[in-house]
Amino acid sequence: MADNEIRDAFIVGLRNAHAMENQALSIMKPQLSRIENYPEIAAKLEQHIRETEGQIIRLEDVLEGLDEDHSTLKDMALSFTGAMTAMGHTLAGDEILKNSFANFAFENFEIAAYKSLLTVADAGGFTAGKTALQSNLEEEEAMANWLNVNLAAVTQKFLLLREGGATAKI
Template identity: 45%
Template sequence: MRWSVRGRTAKEYLMSTTKDNLVAWLRDAHAMEEQAETMLKAQYERIENYPDLKARIGEHLEETRQQAKSLESCLNRIGGGSSTIKDMAGKVTAFGQSLGGLFVSDEIVKGSLASYTFEHFEIASYRILIAAAEFAGDQQTRAVCEGILKEEIAMAKWLEDNLPVVTEAYLKRAEAEVTAKR
């Protein structure tokens, strides 16, 4: 006797569930990149006194825009499409986070901390997507996610290496009583 659920064999059901999960997680990742774009853009526009950080944020902003497009292509290829609701929720969240920086004196330090934390969230998300794509046999999605993962790791490493530099620059500016916030 063959086991079935809703008229599908166990293998068909499992693969459907795998694809459903992959699509849902790709939608989450797309929304995450939309959120990242909003946060990075706000941060980039406000940075005034930290040229190296501003340049790297600008570089990663462009990477992030391309990442969102790549994820949307994966979703379109496998029949998922992005989620307007998730994308909007991510943008609203990012907008709220960017407003929070307006009311703290150490915005540049807290923004760097938030960026470092967010990069690691993204790294974990792409590792999950790579495993899911591999399990689903979707090598194109896996390759896209591996490329994005490399960029996220590079950004996290840059932030890790530069957190002390940004912090010291902030503290020097604060002690000199010049605009240190951004």
């Protein structure tokens, strides 16, 4: 593959990752605003929202270092999609579980995206962006791991609250 084609693939991937992280914010922020009975999840979401905001800045820095910018249209489109996903879960009686499943899936999607971007960075010799991408990957892996480890406890707490007559509000 020609160097300019690798560069183009890298730029598209970075723009997609930027939009993906904005989508993540549009999913997590509405979830956080609704949480009442799961303070451990609220705390983790708050932490990951801050991490995600940092990831967006890292991606913008990498793009700027390549004299490129992010795609506002992609950012808006994926943010809208994320907000609609989060809103759809509010109708479910098991909203916290649906959110947990969706968050776990999305974190793994982000992990795959960053692993792919790191491969493209290697192929194109874009060493300046690798540290930022590796940091983003590690934060996504940590969040996915936390969700994985805590899914059973969230489900058990949901069942206990449901048994006690708790409402659908998470």
